[in-house]
Every structure is written in structure tokens, then in C-alpha cells.
Amino acid sequence: MLEGLDELEEAEPAPALYGEDEEAQGQSWMDVQLAMTDAVGENAMDCAPQDVAMDCSPHTAPADGELMFFWLDMLEKNGTLYVIGKTPGGAGGELESCCVKVTGIERNVFLLPRAQGAEGERVAVQQVHQEFEGLALRHGVRRFMCKAVTRHYAFEAEVPATAEYLKVAYGFDQPALPAVLSGTTFERAFGTTYSAQELFLLKRRVMGPCWLTVRGARMMDAHSRQSWCRREFSVGDPKAVRVADDDAVERARLPRTPALTTLSLSLRTATNRGAAEIVAASVLVHRGAALDDPTPAAQRVGEQLTLVRALAGQPLPADFARAAAQQSRRGLRVEVAASE
Incomplete structure (x- = not known):
């Protein structure tokens, strides 16, 4: 795995290139x-049967544009994440069930230029980009962005510890590239099999159930809801989701765990x-x-x-x-x- 994968989205761009039961024993x-x-x-x-009250009124949206949210579970469907948890907002500050729909997550693929010549110099990333344009079309990837980045690796000896890669980013609405991929100008591809959930957890540094802050969360209307939670929000940029620090949780007077x-x-x-x-x-x-x-x-x-x-x-x-x-x-x- 490439070291620093969770920081790729924050990297400074190099010159950019664009392209298209059994019961228990002994006990009944x-x-x-x-x-x-x-x-x-x-x-x-x-x-007795009870109706589930789902509050869809506009006042349930965060007044300051930032939602405090304790996530417990996560479901991925077609590249979209549905994060389930709890958020404050009930009577007396009680926590209510909440679902946050996260879209806009992109695949990240890293192409390692092929070594050539006696000294093992690697092919320029511009040449890798040119080859990838045709290869992407053959695999149904028509819209993508790419740039040169430097990344570190710590496993197989044949992969350099530090090298320049061509980073390719494209949406989950397009097909995944093959797990094993190489070409004339690049010898290996990393990250082709990552799911949206894996990328989200790595990039946002989410290490388990915890409090999150979600900027720009938009309340879902009753006809757009896809969960049984009392509240449902959507956010179109995964970067809007961050792990809340302890000070923020204390300022909001929230419990450590709900x-x-x-x-x-x-x-x-x-x-x-x-x-x-x-x-x-x-x-x-x-x-x-x-x-x-x-x-x-x-x-x-x-x-x-x-x-x-x-x-x-x-x-x-x-x-x-x-x-x-x-x-x-x-x-x-x-x-x-x-x-x-």
C-alpha cells in the first residue's frame, strides 16, 4: 500500500494533465x-404499533451549517456512502438517529512509470498519461483527472521506496480498472480495488465510531429519504466530513459516546x-x-x-x-x- 494515501487529496499539484440455530448445549x-x-x-x-416520527421540517438543519454527528455504521452502494449514527436535536438535547449520505468520492489509482535503460531511469509521467488515455477508454473510463505526485512504498523490494507516480482520479459512476494492470510505459497500478468506504476512512482518518463534524449538510426532504432514521442529511464533498476534536465535543456538551x-x-x-x-x-x-x-x-x-x-x-x-x-x-x- 502506498504510504500517505490519506493525504493525496491535500497534495500540491504538479503540472496537471486532464483527460477524459442451534440451541445452546445443555440449556433449552x-x-x-x-x-x-x-x-x-x-x-x-x-x-402496540407506533409510527416512526421523522422530522422533515427546515429548522432541523444545523443553524451554523455544521452538523455534529456520532457515526456507528456505514453502508456503501454504487460509490455512495450512507453513514448511520446519532446527532443532537431532540427535545432537551436528546440524541436522535441520523443518516448522512456522502457523495462525490473518487477512485484514486497510482501508475508507477516503467524503469528503462541501464541506469533504470523511469519513463516520464507525460508518456504514462498519453498511454493511459487510450487504456482508460478501453475499460470504459471516459472522464478522469491526473497529475504527477511523489509517493512512498514499504513492501515489495522491486517497488522503489520513493518514486514519482501518475495519480488518476475518477468517479465511482465509472467502472473499476482491473486489479492487475500494466502497460508499455508503466509497470504497476496501485489502488484499483479500493472501495469508496476504504477511501473515505483513509482520507478522512476515521479510525472507528467517533464524533464527526459535517460542513454544509443539507436536509433531505421526505420524498428523497432512503433510511428509517429520524433525520437524514446529504453532503456532496467527502472533504466536508472531519473527525471532531475533543474540545469541539466538550463545547457542544455532548457525551463521549451516545x-x-x-x-x-x-x-x-x-x-x-x-x-x-x-x-x-x-x-x-x-x-x-x-x-x-x-x-x-x-x-x-x-x-x-x-x-x-x-x-x-x-x-x-x-x-x-x-x-x-x-x-x-x-x-x-x-x-x-x-x-x-
Whole structure:
């Protein structure tokens, strides 16, 4: 891997060239469920259907143009990143679920000019550019920009420790170049297989879930939303996203890590007419869970619900209603569902 890849976008340009289940052993599933309810008491979950409130009003956009955002997960689709996390803005400063759509991420490919002659001098990057123009068209890359850059390498001996490369940048809306690529004027190509997510994490120096600042975040209207988050924003330049420093987090009076609502889901299936059908589903919800909380899951107070259904033409056991009522009194709510 080329050293300094995360800094390429900040480099000063040289003369530019442009171109176009199994259950646990020794313990039944019901035993596990009963053990988990001991700490629950009367905190049975009210699971009546509720509408998810998604605030689409204009006032939810950052007043100062900068969004504070704690990211937790990331999804890549066709070169676009959907970053999921939490942002302040709820009543009383509560954190709400948020999705930030990041576009404008570019592929970065580095072409190492071929060594020639007895002294091993390398081909000029202008010649590499000329060859790449034709090669790019053959691979469906019609729009790109390139420039000469100096980069360092620390792995294979046949690759110089320091050399001049031709950096090629183009969008993820165009095809990726082959993983192994060489030509008459260049001997190797680096970075052809990097994903948008890898490039974003490297260039923005994001090393794990943390607070980010997003400049120029634009609120998505209800018809453009692509997530179930309460808030959704988009930003067209990945450089607008930066890791927030500790001082910024303290000034905003934000927690080091946000409290989360977690849900554990367990399914049981049965084979009916050659197909696996869901016959039971259990959920365990913990609200206000801390990411760094060492308390064992069985000792946390949570909300539980189990849904059970009968297979077509097969009734539930005769004493099911009595057993379900007994479990509900112990804090494990059991309900019957009509279908999957």
C-alpha cells in the first residue's frame, strides 16, 4: 500500500494533465428466556404499533451549517456512502438517529512509470498519461483527472521506496480498472480495488465510531429519504466530513459516546411442506445502553416480547394459553401472531 494515501487529496499539484440455530448445549431455549426475565420484573414491553416520527421540517438543519454527528455504521452502494449514527436535536438535547449520505468520492489509482535503460531511469509521467488515455477508454473510463505526485512504498523490494507516480482520479459512476494492470510505459497500478468506504476512512482518518463534524449538510426532504432514521442529511464533498476534536465535543456538551437502543432478535423455524417457516420470534430491547457498559446482558433491565404462530392446519398445544399467561406473569410477554 502506498504510504500517505490519506493525504493525496491535500497534495500540491504538479503540472496537471486532464483527460477524459442451534440451541445452546445443555440449556433449552425456554430456560434461556426465563433466565433473562429474572432481572426484568414488571417491565414488559408495550409493542402496540407506533409510527416512526421523522422530522422533515427546515429548522432541523444545523443553524451554523455544521452538523455534529456520532457515526456507528456505514453502508456503501454504487460509490455512495450512507453513514448511520446519532446527532443532537431532540427535545432537551436528546440524541436522535441520523443518516448522512456522502457523495462525490473518487477512485484514486497510482501508475508507477516503467524503469528503462541501464541506469533504470523511469519513463516520464507525460508518456504514462498519453498511454493511459487510450487504456482508460478501453475499460470504459471516459472522464478522469491526473497529475504527477511523489509517493512512498514499504513492501515489495522491486517497488522503489520513493518514486514519482501518475495519480488518476475518477468517479465511482465509472467502472473499476482491473486489479492487475500494466502497460508499455508503466509497470504497476496501485489502488484499483479500493472501495469508496476504504477511501473515505483513509482520507478522512476515521479510525472507528467517533464524533464527526459535517460542513454544509443539507436536509433531505421526505420524498428523497432512503433510511428509517429520524433525520437524514446529504453532503456532496467527502472533504466536508472531519473527525471532531475533543474540545469541539466538550463545547457542544455532548457525551463521549451516545446511549443507544439495542434490539436482540431470535427466530425459530420449522419445516412445513418442504419450506422453512418462522414459528416464533423473540425480541429483547435495551434502552439507554452505553457502548462501554460492562454490565452482563442478563443483568440489564430490558423489555421482551415473544410472538408465536401455528403452522397451517396445525393448532397450538392444548395448554399453550395457560403456559403463555404464566410466562407473561414472569415478565416475558407472549402473543399469538396470525402469520409470518
